[in-house]
Amino acid sequence: MQDLKRKLLLSYLQTMLQLPAEKKNALIERALPITRIQPAIKYQTLELPGTAETGRAWLSPHAMVHAYYVNENTQRNVGTYIWSRNEPVLFHSSLYLGQERNHSVQMLEAGPVLSMSYEDLKKLRVEFPEIAQHLEQLSTKKEQTYQRRIILLSEPTETRIRTLEDAYPEFCNIASSTVKAIHVGLCRQTYNAAKRKMNKRHPKEPDERSDS
CATH class of the missing domain: 2.60.120.10 (Jelly Rolls)
Structure with missing residues (x-):
C-alpha cells in the first residue's frame, strides 16, 4: 500500500x-x-x-x-x-x-x-x-459551483435534472436515482417520475438505478 x-x-x-x-x-x-x-x-x-x-x-x-x-x-x-x-x-x-x-x-x-x-x-x-x-483555487472553484447549485434549485424540476446531467454526465451514469435526486432538491419518487416524462418525449435508457 x-x-x-x-x-x-x-x-x-x-x-x-x-x-x-x-x-x-x-x-x-x-x-x-x-x-x-x-x-x-x-x-x-x-x-x-x-x-x-x-x-x-x-x-x-x-x-x-x-x-x-x-x-x-x-x-x-x-x-x-x-x-x-x-x-x-x-x-x-x-x-x-x-x-x-x-x-x-x-x-x-x-x-x-x-x-x-x-x-x-x-x-x-x-x-x-x-x-x-x-x-485557494480549488476552494474558489467549488464555492462558485455551490452558488450555481443554489440558484439551480429555484428552477423547474426538468431544468434541474437536465442541468445536472449536462454538468456531471459521469456522476449521472454511476449514481443511484436517490443520490441524483438529492442533488436537485427532489425525492427519489419525484425524480423518477420526471425522468419517465422526459424519456417519453426523448426516448433513451431508463434512469432509475437502484441504490445497490
Missing part, C-alpha cells in the same frame, strides 16, 4: 501542479508520512459531521465522491457537492475558518482513497506556497 500511496500522490502532483523536480520530490517526501491510504467500497461513508479539528482532506483517484447534509426539519438528505475522480475533497469553511463540518462525505464508486488531516494540510501549505495557491 505504501508504494501505491507514493504512486497516487506523484500522479496527482504531476497532473495538477507544475513543480520543479527538486521541489516535487521534497513535497512527496514531506506528504508521505502524513498521508493515509485505505480501500473504500461503493457508498462507503468517508466522513461524518464533526469539528474542524477532526476534519480530513480526501483524494479519490479512481472514484467519484459526493457530499450531503441532513435537513433538520425534514430529516431528508440534501446533496451539496460532487467531486470528480482525482479531485481533492475538502471544505473551505472548516479548513480555513475552523467552522464545524456539517456534511457527510460518501464514495460513489469503489477505489483506494488518500487522506490527510486538516492540521497537517495547514502546515504543508505554509511550507509549500504552491500548495496554498492550489488550495
Whole structure:
C-alpha cells in the first residue's frame, strides 16, 4: 500500500501542479508520512459531521465522491457537492475558518482513497506556497459551483435534472436515482417520475438505478 500511496500522490502532483523536480520530490517526501491510504467500497461513508479539528482532506483517484447534509426539519438528505475522480475533497469553511463540518462525505464508486488531516494540510501549505495557491483555487472553484447549485434549485424540476446531467454526465451514469435526486432538491419518487416524462418525449435508457 505504501508504494501505491507514493504512486497516487506523484500522479496527482504531476497532473495538477507544475513543480520543479527538486521541489516535487521534497513535497512527496514531506506528504508521505502524513498521508493515509485505505480501500473504500461503493457508498462507503468517508466522513461524518464533526469539528474542524477532526476534519480530513480526501483524494479519490479512481472514484467519484459526493457530499450531503441532513435537513433538520425534514430529516431528508440534501446533496451539496460532487467531486470528480482525482479531485481533492475538502471544505473551505472548516479548513480555513475552523467552522464545524456539517456534511457527510460518501464514495460513489469503489477505489483506494488518500487522506490527510486538516492540521497537517495547514502546515504543508505554509511550507509549500504552491500548495496554498492550489488550495485557494480549488476552494474558489467549488464555492462558485455551490452558488450555481443554489440558484439551480429555484428552477423547474426538468431544468434541474437536465442541468445536472449536462454538468456531471459521469456522476449521472454511476449514481443511484436517490443520490441524483438529492442533488436537485427532489425525492427519489419525484425524480423518477420526471425522468419517465422526459424519456417519453426523448426516448433513451431508463434512469432509475437502484441504490445497490
